[in-house]
Structure formats: structure tokens, C-alpha cells
């Protein structure tokens with residue numbers, strides 16, 4: 001298998017608006033990211049992924065861009081950005097930016113022109129039709145919005161304020177490629193590509209038989225031509241790393257995007273876990289990992305993540321964020337850093353931050369949640385019931401400010417934060433984590449360090465054992481003579497089991513464990529405590 005720097009890397013995702021505020025406006029900023037780079041470096045991350053910080057009316061927290069070549073004033077200035085890039089590089093790390101090119105903001109000058117008249121030169125930068133079809137968008141009941149000025153509908157996969165670009169138009173492609181060069185020429189190290197498999201649309205927009213299953217939005221004919229053109233004209237001329245956000249994808253389709261012989265992207269995020277597994281489901285999770293490993297290993301590279309700015313924090317969603325918060329945080333960390341693929345750490349995950357539960361819909365900010373609330377209550381449903389039903393997967397769960405210390409506003413801002421701070425910041429914060437050698441933080445740090453010392457964690461083959469076990473997830477990673485066994489008890493109950501035959505008879509040493517004492521000396525029979533994780537080396 002071809003070795004590359006990015007396969008060996010760990011990515012730290014910075015949701016800058018909630019990271020660290022240095023000017024007291026209640027939003028984190030790029031200067032704040034600069035001041036906390038030593039913290040990210042201390043953790044051991046290799047790459048920083050910065051969520052969108054471009055000019056934007058901020059309807060969808062920066063994913064609605066009105067100026068691709070500027071920095072949003074809330075985040076800072078272009079000068080701040082350039083200093084950030086320099087400071088990241090000075091610490092031997094890399095910086096990747098979010099590339100959001102499926103859609104723009106409706107305030108983008110291209111769209112302002114496009115909607116102004118049918119014969120405007122920018123009309124074909126977007127998708128206009130005389131009639132709507134029955135498709136749903138991610139955030140609204142229809143993908144089509146009627147525009148009175150010209151009496152036609154425009155297409156949007158997300159909010160009405162996020163019209164989709166028309167990638168069929170070569171001028172659009174050239175504009176985007178040129179914009180990508182603008183950032184790459186500044187020296188950034190790659191892109192996280194927002195819903196990149198949505199660029200191509202179904203010819204003729206036929207009605208869907210099941211409009212609620214919105215997979216018609218992605219993987220349409222033409223998508224690979226666009227991505228190959230992007231690679232040919234832009235990406236291949238730089239030493240960069242790309243990760244595509246690719247919903248509705250199977251491993252077979254996934255290979256078409258990241259196959260090493262394809263000339264498209266390097267890696268992908270698929271959403272079989274985060275979009276479709278609301279609660280932990282052991283059998284399903286094992287099946288997903290196995291299928292993706294068999295489908296891609298040796299030919300294309302995967303990613304591992306259990307939360308990000310769109311998905312409820314992992315301890316709250318999949319673990320236990322009260323009694324076993326530390327245990328479940330470190331157990332899932334072991335999982336993420338030992339499964340095949342690049343691990344992503346979302347800010348705050350490394351100190352075991354939890355999801356929030358605010359009292360009213362007014363405390364929430366996310367457009368996806370607010371739109372859904374409006375849509376459902378509009379049908380006459382009980383508002384409280386709708387509210388409750390949205391809490392578990394609300395995107396704001398993971399968007400609350402980072403907890404730096406136990407001072408007012410968790411040390412995030414001297415002003416009023418744009419979204420409320422999670423009240424548990426006095427107990428869970430960076431200062432406390434750094435002062436405690438047994439904290440979640442130091443466990444992540446150890447795992448990341450191990451990855452740098454042991455190639456088996458990156459390039460080792462994956463072989464699951466105890467496959468039908470409902471509580472235990474166990475697998476070997478093997479590279480040459482190096483053989484590791486990872487055993488995770490993903491449950492709140494203790495469980496006893498026998499090591500597999502091939503492992504019981506060989507002497508073993510413990511590489512890492514998330515309980516203070518381990519059972520390395522014992523025989524083949526082991527008892528694993530709630531959310532206990534252990535890695536053995538043979």
C-alpha cells in the first residue's frame with residue numbers, strides 16, 4: 001500500500017465561531033485559533049480543518065457564502081488568516097479549509113445578478129425551472145423556491161438562502177477552480193469538500209417515488225467528470241490533501257471518489273453512522289466497518305469520526321455522558337484511533353465535552369432545527385413534543401462554546417456568546433483536563449502519539465473477532481510481525497470472555513488501556529468493565 005503523510009495524520013476540526021473569542025463580540029475568531037494553536041499541537045494533531053470563514057450572511061453558520069475570497073468580519077481579516085496559516089506551518093502542522101461549492105448564499109453577487117432577469121449573463125450560474133418537482137431539500141419541504149422577479153423557481157439542496165450552483169455551466173466551474181487556486185496559492189494544504197457529491201443533478205428533475213428519501217440529491221451522472229476536471233485543472237498541481245463529504249454512498253461508489261487510480265479525491269466521510277444510526281447499534285456498526293474495509297482497503301482511504309459540528313457529541317449520542325463519561329469518551333477514542341482510516345477529533349471531544357439540552361427552541365440557533373420545528377408545528381403537532389423530538393440530534397448539541405476553564409462563559413469570551421455555554425463547563429474544561437494526568441485529553445494525546453510510533457495503527461490489516469458479541473467489539477490490526485488486538489466493551493455492564501485461541505496462547509503486553517489497572521498478566525479469560533478499552537500487542 002502506498003504510504004502518504006495524510007494517511008498517517010490526525011485531523012483536529014476547529015469550529016472557529018465556538019473556539020476562542022479574542023475581541024469580545026461573542027464569536028470565536030481566527031486570532032483565537034492562533035492563540036490556541038499550542039494547545040492543538042500539544043494534543044498532537046497534524047492537520048487543522050477550519051470550518052468556513054468566508055464572507056457570508058451566516059444563515060447556515062458560514063455554509064452560505066457571499067464572497068469566496070474574503071474573510072467574514074466575525075472571524076477577522078485576511079491578514080489574520082495569513083498569520084494563522086503561517087503559525088500553523090511554523091508548528092509543523094497543516095491547514096485545510098472548507099470548500100463549499102454546491103451552493104452559494106442568495107446574497108452572492110452571482111445570484112443577485114442571476115435572479116434579476118432571464119437574460120442576465122449570470123442566469124445560468126444557477127438552476128432555474130418553470131415548474132417545481134416533488135423533491136425535498138435537506139432543510140425545507142421543497143428544493144424549489146419561486147422567485148417573483150422572473151416567475152421561475154430556483155433549486156436549493158439546503159435552505160432557500162442557499163441556491164445551488166449550476167455545475168453544467170463551464171463558466172461556473174472555471175470560477176470555482178480559479179477561487180480554489182486563490183487559496184491554494186496562499187499555501188493552504190487542502191480542502192474538506194462540503195457535500196461534494198451533490199454537484200451533479202439528475203437530468204430533467206423527475207419526480208421521486210419516495211420524496212422523503214433525499215438520496216436523489218447525490219451521486220448523479222456527471223459528478224465524476226466534474227471531480228476529475230477539478231483534479232486535472234487544480235488539485236494535481238499542488239501537494240494537498242482532500243476529504244470529500246459524501247452522503248448516500250456505498251463502499252463501491254466511495255471507491256469511485258477516492259480510488260487511488262481515479263484522480264479525484266484522497267479520502268471521504270460517509271454517513272452510514274452519523275446520519276443513520278441515532279443510537280449505538282453494535283451489530284450495525286460492526287457490519288458497516290467490515291463492509292467498508294472489504295470494499296476499500298488497499299484501494300482507497302476512509303475516515304473515522306463519530307461527531308462534528310453537525311452531529312451530537314459522541315459521549316451523549318453513543319456513550320454515557322454522566323456515570324461513564326470519561327470511560328465512554330476514552331473507549332470511543334480508542335475505537336476511532338484504531339479502526340482503519342484517518343481519525344478526526346472535533347474540538348472539545350478531546351476533553352469529553354457533552355451535548356446540550358436547552359429549555360426552549362429560542363435557545364437554539366441552527367437553521368436546520370428551526371426550519372424543522374416550524375414545518376412540524378405548522379402541521380398542527382404539539383410544539384413541546386416536536387421540540388423534544390428534535391433534541392437528541394440537534395446540530396447545536398456540538399456547537400456550543402469550547403470550555404477553556406471554569407471562569408465565566410467557560411473562558412470562551414468576555415462578551416455574550418452567540419450561543420449559550422453548556423452549564424457543565426465548571427466540571428468539564430481544558431484547564432481541569434490539563435491538570436489531571438488521567439483525563440480524556442491525555443488519553444487522546446497518548447493514542448495520537450502511539451499512531452506516530454506504530455505504523456500498524458495506520459497500515460495494519462483489520463480482522464474482526466467475537467463478531468456476534470453484543471457488548472464487545474474486538475479486532476486485530478496486523479502489519480508484518482506486528483500484531484495488535486483491540487478489545488472494547490461498548491456497554492455499561494461488565495462482561496467476561498475468553499481471548500480468541502490465536503491470542504490466548506501467546507504472551508502479550510498492554511499498549512494502552514483506559515482503566516488505571518489492566519489485566520495484562522492474566523490468562524485467556526478476561527473481564528472487561530463498563531466502556532473498558534484495551535490494546536494488546538503480541
Ligand code: TEU
Pocket residue numbers: 060063100138158194195245247271274275309310368
Ligand atoms: O452538511 C451536509 C449535511 O447536511 C449532512 O451531511 C449532515 O449529516 C446533516 O447536516 C445532518 O443533519 C454540510 C455541512 O457540514 C453543514 O454544516 C451544512 O449546513 C451543509 O453541508 C450545507 O452546506
